[in-house]
Amino acid sequence: MENNNKRILLVEDDLNFGAVLKDYLMLNDFEVTLAKNGMEGFEKFKKDVYDLCILDVMMPYKDGYTLAKEIREKNSEVPIIFLTAKSMKEDVLKGYKAGADDYLNKPFDSEVLLMKIKAIIQRKSADTKAEQVQFEFNIGKFHLNSKLRFLTFENEEPIKLSPKENELLKMLILHENDLMPRELALTKIWRDDNYFTSRSMDVYIAKLRKYLKSDEDVEILNIHGEGFRLVVKSKVSE
Amino acid sequence: MENNNKRILLVEDDLNFGAVLKDYLMLNDFEVTLAKNGMEGFEKFKKDVYDLCILDVMMPYKDGYTLAKEIREKNSEVPIIFLTAKSMKEDVLKGYKAGADDYLNKPFDSEVLLMKIKAIIQRKSADTKAEQVQFEFNIGKFHLNSKLRFLTFENEEPIKLSPKENELLKMLILHENDLMPRELALTKIWRDDNYFTSRSMDVYIAKLRKYLKSDEDVEILNIHGEGFRLVVKSKVSE
DNA sequence: TTAAATGTTAATATTTGGTTAATGTATTAT
DNA sequence: ATAATACATTAACCAAATATTAACATTTAA
Numbered sequence: 244m245e246n247n248n249k250r251i252l253l254v255e256d257d258l259n260f261g262a263v264l265k266d267y268l269m270l271n272d273f274e275v276t277l278a279k280n281g282m283e284g285f286e287k288f289k290k291d292v293y294d295l296c297i298l299d300v301m302m303p304y305k306d307g308y309t310l311a312k313e314i315r316e317k318n319s320e321v322p323i324i325f326l327t328a329k330s331m332k333e334d335v336l337k338g339y340k341a342g343a344d345d346y347l348n349k350p351f352d353s354e355v356l357l358m359k360i361k362a363i364i365q366r367k368s369a370d371t372k373a374e375q376v377q378f379e380f381n382i383g384k385f386h387l388n389s390k391l392r393f394l395t396f397e398n399e400e401p402i403k404l405s406p407k408e409n410e411l412l413k414m415l416i417l418h419e420n421d422l423m424p425r426e427l428a429l430t431k432i433w434r435d436d437n438y439f440t441s442r443s444m445d446v447y448i449a450k451l452r453k454y455l456k457s458d459e460d461v462e463i464l465n466i467h468g469e470g471f472r473l474v475v476k477s478k479v480s481e
Numbered sequence: 482m483e484n485n486n487k488r489i490l491l492v493e494d495d496l497n498f499g500a501v502l503k504d505y506l507m508l509n510d511f512e513v514t515l516a517k518n519g520m521e522g523f524e525k526f527k528k529d530v531y532d533l534c535i536l537d538v539m540m541p542y543k544d545g546y547t548l549a550k551e552i553r554e555k556n557s558e559v560p561i562i563f564l565t566a567k568s569m570k571e572d573v574l575k576g577y578k579a580g581a582d583d584y585l586n587k588p589f590d591s592e593v594l595l596m597k598i599k600a601i602i603q604r605k606s607a608d609t610k611a612e613q614v615q616f617e618f619n620i621g622k623f624h625l626n627s628k629l630r631f632l633t634f635e636n637e638e639p640i641k642l643s644p645k646e647n648e649l650l651k652m653l654i655l656h657e658n659d660l661m662p663r664e665l666a667l668t669k670i671w672r673d674d675n676y677f678t679s680r681s682m683d684v685y686i687a688k689l690r691k692y693l694k695s696d697e698d699v700e701i702l703n704i705h706g707e708g709f710r711l712v713v714k715s716k717v718s719e
Numbered sequence: 720t721t722a723a724a725t726g727t728t729a730a731t732a733t734t735t736g737g738t739t740a741a742t743g744t745a746t747t748a749t
Numbered sequence: 750a751t752a753a754t755a756c757a758t759t760a761a762c763c764a765a766a767t768a769t770t771a772a773c774a775t776t777t778a779a
Contacts, residue, residue, distance in 0.1 A: 405768080468723090
């Protein structure tokens, strides 16, 4: 599996320790965002979607519990693990009350943390799946099921799309009649923007054009230097 | 909180400690069944439905891990908490691999245990409702009894399925005609998602395909990089 | 008119899946 | 205890699907 790695928000004021832990987690195929205090942590949390938060309890300005409460207010589902230096009962209870899923006393073993992370993400993953977004689209006489990666023209046999074909077509449809910037597709789908990925994308545009030929009202236009535009002509009935 | 009717299976060989813990839990409105060893624990587990299992790790005859694995084979959802005297890393890892939801080092604070119990039951109670119930399925000309792990084709002799075959087929059926994500099966059934478990799953898909060959309208399709899809063709009569 | 950008097809590389058999592991029967 | 068994995992090999790169043609904008 490539880009569907789980995203972790790590909030830890000890920069040294934070960096080491981040590296370790990244080695284990997680995408890690490191914030160095509660304030920054909350800003990052609001800006992105995470599968798990690991919060240090003892931090200046805003401690882990306060941060956890704020996070819970915005999102009641995301799993939270506390890192705490003290194994005081009060702290543990306070943590659970703030909505913790688990806690770990420092110093802890990294393998144990890894296991906890896996266990927690696993138990949550089912629910998270519910947040399925939109995956069915109509475009001209075509119908795209982007979950099963099927493109159907009228009543014909569905064409199977590859992951990249599917993602690209979906992104075009989401920008129907509007510019889909090159850069956007490259950074979101190819996760890199350089000469080669750009050429690769052009190859995929060619493939999509071939698929879409059956309906002459549907076309992918190029906007030189900017990106592409999926247009549907004569949208009479709708 | 109306934790009142939650049922807990407590397996603890130290009778004194077990009795005290049981009383404490009952004072907090749980229904508690106490078993004094792994054998008895498993018998009681089979006879009744529990919302949570608390297992001592160190027990004569059958230790907590072994018991947990047996429990997991019958029921992959019920939350399990381990009680362990040692805080050895190996034990903790072993526990998580056996499907633990949490563990506690003895001696522990009863309030902390209570918090954990509440946290775990709360997080599980949502999912548990939907699943768990149904165990008989029809798929094409087949009938699956996932409790007895029997797969029957028309009037022929039932095929006995292994636990993994059974779980996997059930999960496919629950997603009939839709995508069953690889990741879901791996995290739920294999409890880990890596190269080897993924290959293991492919082997099981091959086994299921062999079983399902008798009905040519039933097929397991692959969606490259995503997962599998169980389809039933020509669903004419309905 | 010329460099950069795009269109297109084909060749090549990489990743993922299908399948069978061998190996490992624990349980049950002898 | 040892053999038989059931089940699960790992290995090995091949095939299919997907992605990238190369090569060359065409278009666009300055």
